[in-house]
Amino acid sequence: MNTIILRTIAPALTALMIIFSLFVLLRGHNEPGGGFIGGLIAASAMALYGISSGVRAVRRALYFHPVTMGGFGVLMAACSGIPSYINQVPFLSGIWWKVPLGNGDYFDLSTPMIFDIGVWFVVVGAITAIMLTLEEAD
Amino acid sequence: MLLAVLSGFILALFAPLLKRFLGYRAGWLLAILPASIFVYFLGQYDQVMAEHAIFEYHPWIPSLGLNLTFYLDGISLLFALLISGIGTFIMIYSGGYLKGHVHLGRFFAFMLMFMASMLGVVLSSNLMAIFIFWELTSVTSFLLIGFDHLRQASRRAALQALLVTGLGGLAMLAGFVLLGASIGNFEMADILSFGDVIKDSDLYLPILILILLGAFTKSAQFPFHFWLPNAMEAPTPVSAFLHSATMVKAGIYLMMRTYPILGDTVEWSLILGIFGGFTLLAGTFIAIRQTDLKQMLAYTTMASLGLLTMLLGAGGEGAVEGAVLYLLAHSLFKGGLFMVAGTIYHEAGTLDITKLGGLRKKMPITFFAALIAALSMGGIIPLVGFIAKESMYHALLHGDPLSFILLIVAIMGNAMMFAIGFAVALKPMLGKLGDMPKQAHEGGIMLWIGPLTLGICGLAAGLGIAYLGHTIVHSAVSAIGNENAGTELHLWGGINAPLMLSLLTMGLGGIIYYFYDKARAFADAVLNWIGWGPNKGFDQFLTLLLRIAEIITNTFQTGHLKTYMRNTFILLALVIWVPMIAYDALPDIDFASLTKPTFYEAGILLIAVLGLYAVLVAKSRLTSIVSLGILGFAVAILFMLFGAPDLSFTQFMVETLTAVILALVMTRLKLDKSDAKYGMEAIVATIVAVAVGSGFAALLLRVMQTELDMSLSDYFTKYSAAIAHGHNIVNVILVDFRALDTLGEISVVMTTGVVILALIKLKPKNHKHESQKGKNKLKETAS
Structure with a gap:
């Protein structure tokens, strides 16, 4: 599998896939996509990178241990419910803020978005962790 | 009242800290809490008398009908006073008894938590709250019995107590649910006003039996008594507080509490009379055999609980009054005697009655406390135990034939308790100095103040019984009997039949005491001849349980992935096919009405079939895996064609991964x-595969035939953009409408991930490969 073509192309492809995964993640609220699918794409990107360049390279590139990423995701998703307490609405109710961007435009920040990013981290973290461990030699 | 109950839990958090700063002296400081609770409840007395009961409501989880409602009437007041009053001296005693113990702080915390839970039991009105506090007392009791957790005997005793009382608690919960459901109300305060409604209902017997199971396990009635003597593994303050004065009385409390709605029927009298009477006799008989002070006390506690149960079974105003008086007397003298036994152990280093002796000169205060408690236990004038006994004899004398039998049982039981009580108090003290491991001398003030005060309280209660009879005892009895108890209580009632019976009891007791060693040998011989007891039965039951679990595990957990998969799929096929055939719900498709597939749909279908074919004929595993991917991709494209882009998208990714x-x-x-x-x-595999595959196809076809309920779809379509500001309904459901579900799912994904990681990294010992692969496969199907 370690052909020179794959090895050359894989890093670029991985980068592209991760960007695409983030794109899918963020557009998910209005068009097909979301944290789960985005996470799967990113996990495939990691798998590809791992197969072409080895597990070590992936671990170095990730910097954090994938399990940590996953755990962070669960935490993030859970914490997106905290504003519900402050607003005294049921846990995990969607809450939206308009964040001014300075030029008169507004950016819609919402707890569902934070939640979805959490989901993304969990999917990437859990699957990458399993795959990398499987790829590693004993 | 909320603060009175919860303050124990709160203070428990700080107890270890206090112990760190003050050492064992923290006991004095911590005793302030139960003392102030005692004073608080004393202050409530006037209001309780005036209004019959105080009701307090605090919402907890109103949507579940679970509220912290407190109900303070005569009977809960009496219990609350006993718990907090004795609790005060127990906290002090604990400090003295476990002086220098590393985990004394933890011990204080457990004790306070227990006290708070116990107050919760007797004060709560909401049935579910009673259950929760009830189980909390079981849990804290578990922690306290197993306090010395390095010893195997402690751990076993703790587990046994937890299992027995926990199972009883579950039965009680079932009884509560039936009770609440049949009335339509889960507030004890309201249920009590229903009077005879429950006694007339068809559910009366199940409710009675279930609730009594809870009460009997907690109050150590035969045949559930065996955990109580074993619980003596706990440090002595625990035995004094939980296993004689308070926790074991929770069952008695429950019976007293439900007396107005469940009591005074034939079933009630028979069950309580028989079990209570038998527990009384068995308890005293086994107690005589013991040589360990704590064991003697434990079995007499069991006997006393039997006596209380029996009295409640006999019913009627007089017997209830006798039970209330005996409850009060027993808590005072038994708590005191346990503390005395603890002090003797602390000072002399042994609890063996055959080795102890001649301590009266070395420990005069303890001797006095022991003597006064034994006098009360023996029922000697002027102590409160005497009045309790008179009162119960008086009640049992004027009854039916059953009462007469119970009277004889009570006399026999009391006579034996008389002898044992004096044996516990006198044998270690009188005679010549025994052969003891330690040079005994009087314990510190923390050790003797508790038993001494309780003893004096017993004396004062006896002397002031006329006053008590009008006040606290009266309000407790009228709360149980739901009527105005009218009997006057006197210390000296003149020369009458109960007094004669009392003298008879003392005479019999005296004889047994005189021939104590012979009595012990006799009891020992009889019990050895019987041999088997529920304690052994408990072990046998546990062994049986483990054996069955082992058989089941070995049958299904073979360690072969093939077996797992085959069993799962066979079950799946059965689950699909059996109901469909049984309910005659096979799909009925009119093929003519279906639209013809377009050429590209047909083409994709063809690719799927080809993929499937490739899976079947593939020579190597790798080829079949990849071929399975072809099938999956084809299905994903079909999803896309029929307007499910999200699904299709996910399918692509999952197939790849x-x-x-x-x-x-x-x-x-x-x-x-x-x-x-x-x-x-191959044949089996083919049959299973075809059965599952065709089953799913049939199921899906059948589903298509039914009328779909579109209300949810309509709701989400309507509100997805309007409320949740999103146009992708699938995603909006996932991250907003059903976010809590998703949170649960991602937690599962994460946990599974960690578990798989652990399994992969596990160095395989012999044949663990198969099960590892199984887990991974499962994960596959899950994602």
């Missing part, structure tokens, strides 16, 4: 390249 992970698992586990099946195995 599945192929990658399966290939990795294969190389990792060094599986055979080929996975060909021959002969019988």
Whole structure:
């Protein structure tokens, strides 16, 4: 599998896939996509990178241990419910803020978005962790 | 009242800290809490008398009908006073008894938590709250019995107590549910006003039996008594507080509490009379056999609880009054005697009655406390125990034939308790100095103030019984009997029949005391001859349980992935096909009405079939995995064509990752390249595969035939953009409408991930490969 073509192309492809995964993640609220699918794409990107360049390279590139990423995701998703307490609405109710961007435009920040990013981290973290461990030699 | 109950839990958090700063002297400081609770409840007395009961409501989880409602009437007041009053001295005593113990802070915390839970039991009105506090007392009791957790005997006793009382608690919960459901109200305060409604209902007997199971396990009635003597593994303050004065009385409390709605029927009288009477006799009889002070006290506690149960079974105003008086007397003298026994152990280093002796000069204060408690236990004038006994004899004398039998049982039981009580108090003290491991001398003030005060309280209660009879005892009895108890209580009632019976009891007791060693030998011989007891039965039951679990595990957990998969799929096929055939719900499709597939739909279908064919004929595992991917991709494209882009998208990704992970698992586990099946195995596999596949197809076709309920779809379509500002309904459901579900799911994904990681990293010992692969496969199907 370690052909020179794959090895050359894989890093670029991985980068592209991760960007695409983030794109899918963020557009998910209005068009097909979301944290789960985005996470799967990113996990495939990691798998590809791992197969072409080895597990070590992936671990170095990730910097954090994938399990940590996953755990962070669960935490993030859970914490997106905290504003519900402050607003005294049921846990995990969607809450939206308009964040001014300075030029008169507004950016819609919402707890569902934070939640979805959490989901993304969990999917990437859990699957990458399993795959990398499987790829590693004993 | 909320603060009175919860303050114990709060203070428990700080108890270890206090112990760190003050050492064992923290006992004095911590005793302030129960003392102030005692004073608080004393202050409530006037209001309780005036209004019959105080009701307090605090919402907890109103949507579940679970509220912290407190109900303070005569009977809960009496219990609350006993718990907090004795609790005060127990906290002090604990400090003295466990002076220098490393985990004394933890001990204080457990004790306070227990006290708070116990107050919760007797004060709560909401049935579910009673259950929760009830189980909390079981849990804290578990922690306290197992306090010395390095010893195996402690751990076993703790577990046994937890299992027995916990199971009883569950039965009680079932009884509560039936009770609440049949009335339509889960507030004890309201249920009590229903009077005879429950006694007339068809559910009366199940409710009675279930609730009594809870009460009997907690109050150590035969045949559930065995955990109580074993619980003596706990440090003595625990035995004094939980296992004689308060926790074991929770069952008695429950019976007293439900007396107005469940009591005074034939069933009630028979069950309580028989079990209570038997527990009384068995308890005293086994107690005589013991040589360990704590064991003697434990079995007499069991006997006393039997006596209380029996009195409640006899019913009627007088017997209830006798029970209330005896409850009060018993808590005072038994709590005191346990503390005395603890002090003797602390000072002399042994609890063996055959080795102890001649301590009266060395420990004069303890001797006095022991003597006064034993006098009360023996029922000697002027102590409160005397009045309790008179009162119960008086009640049992004027009854039916059952009462007469119970009277004889009570006399026998009391006589034996008389002898044992004096044996516990006098044998270690009188005579010549025994052969003891330690040079005994009087314990510190923390050790003697508790038993001494309780003893004096017993004396004062006896002397002031006329006053008590008008006040606290009166309000407790009228709360149980739901009527105005009218009997006047006197210390000296003149020369009458109960007094004669009392003298008879003392005479019999005196004889037993005189021939104590012979009595012990006799009891020992009889019990050895019987041999088997519930304690042994408990072990046998546990062994049986483990054996069955082992058989079940070995049948289903063979360690072979093939077996797991085959069993799962066979079950799946059955689950699909059996109901469909049984309810005659096979799909009925009119093929003519279906639209013809377009050429590209047909083409994709063809690719799927080709993929399937490739899976079947593939020579190596790798080829079949990849071929399975072809099938999956074809299905994903079909999803896309029929307007489910999200689903299709996910399917693509999952197929890709599945192929990658399966290939990795294969190389990792060094599986055979080929996975060909021959002969019988192939036939079975084919049948199972076809059954599951066709089953799913039939199920889906059947689903298409039914009328779909569109209300949810309509709701989400309508509100997805309007409320949640999103146009992708699938995603909006996932992250907003059903976010809590998703949170649960991602937690599962994460946990599974961690578990798989652990399994992969586990160094395989012998044949663990198969089960590892099984987990991975499961993960595959899950994602």
